[in-house]
Amino acid sequence: MKILLEDTIPFGTDYLNSVGQVETYAWQSLVPEMLCDVDILALRSTTKVTPELLTNANKLKFVTTATAGTNHLDKIHLDKVGIVHSSAAGCNAVAVAEYVLSVLLHAQKAQKLDLYNATVGIVGAGNVGSALSRILTAIDVKHCLYDPPLQQALASTGKTQHNGQSFVDLAQIATCDVVSLHVPFIKGGDYPTYQMIDQTFLEALTPDQLLINACRGEVIDEEALLNLLQQEQAPTVVLDVFDNEPAINTALFDHVWFVTPHIAGHSVEGKVRGTQMIYEQICEVVGTAPDKELSDFLDKTSPINGDLASPEASRLSVEDLTAVFHKVYDVAIDDEITRNAFSTTSKNNEKTNSDVANTFSALRKQYRVRRECSAYELQLPKNTSKQIQNTFTKLGFSVSLV
Structure with missing residues (x-):
């Protein structure tokens, strides 16, 4: 079984060298010819899987990404040509939740927030939103959830809460002291997230509120956001993600409180956890039992x-x-x-x-x-x-x- 592996995947070769014949390719260098006779492709989000890339993929049966996001995969085409695909969904959830906690603690210190008397509105209660909910529960901070597809799915089983937290509508989220975004980028379908934080939502925010985007830049109408931030009495905004990455609009930098380059989930644990997850997936495809664990690759830290x-x-x-x-x-x-x-x-x-x-x-x-x-x-x-x-x-x- 030939496995082609992106060389930026942490410990990728160490994990997979016992599973099959592993070859690596350098970051952002993958071309169609490299996929000839490859059975499994493992990559990260900087590699876009398109119909053009797959033109020479004569044996490819499985594509997996060691990242939580999958927007770089043309899943419609992969399904069409019968190539199974997967991801490391949730691998970076804890890291992103800890990123948000760091922001909240800075907001308390800067007197932008009274954390123990505030309400955090979590938009998206998937892996990251749930991790943030667990952190907020641990430190006894009130919060609520907005996630219509999850709410509908739970309602069909008679449940009205997720991990003990209530669901609210987007209008109620807009009244929370903190709005933290944790949804995937979905354009079209029953629950699109493209520019779900639109001009109307943004203009409803007050200077006393904090908006954090650590999911996908396309979720916010960025032009409307910039216009709002250039006005007096704008909310406090923290951005880890942007529209049109990596050629982002740096004009936002002068108007946001904290700015980071899409690294909220970039912990060592998050990255290696992603490798662990795709390793286990590939073992299943190959038909072998996994014998490596996360702890095999993570050094201990100083107390x-x-x-x-x-x-x-x-x-x-x-x-x-x-x-x-x-x-x-x-x-x-x-x-x-x-x-x-x-x-x-x-x-x-x-x-x-x-x-x-x-x-x-x-x-x-x-x-x-x-x-x-x-x-x-x-x-x-x-x-x-x-x-x-x-x-x-x-x-x-x-x-x-x-």
């Missing part, structure tokens, strides 16, 4: 010292949560890296679409090492309350008392 101001409290304070969590992930670091990179790109000359696209792509490809809470042992004072210990455990930390 984090959780010096809490109020360890004996019955509820974790936002200040203590911020002090610990921003040691794991701080979105402000990525915002600074992003702005500096684009500032350097435009220095002494006019930015071209090519400059912007190259900078955006390079930031993603060369993204720093980032770990999730589950990678860390958190050392807390001996007098830390059981409630606070449990909160950190629910966030993914391994907790010890020192």
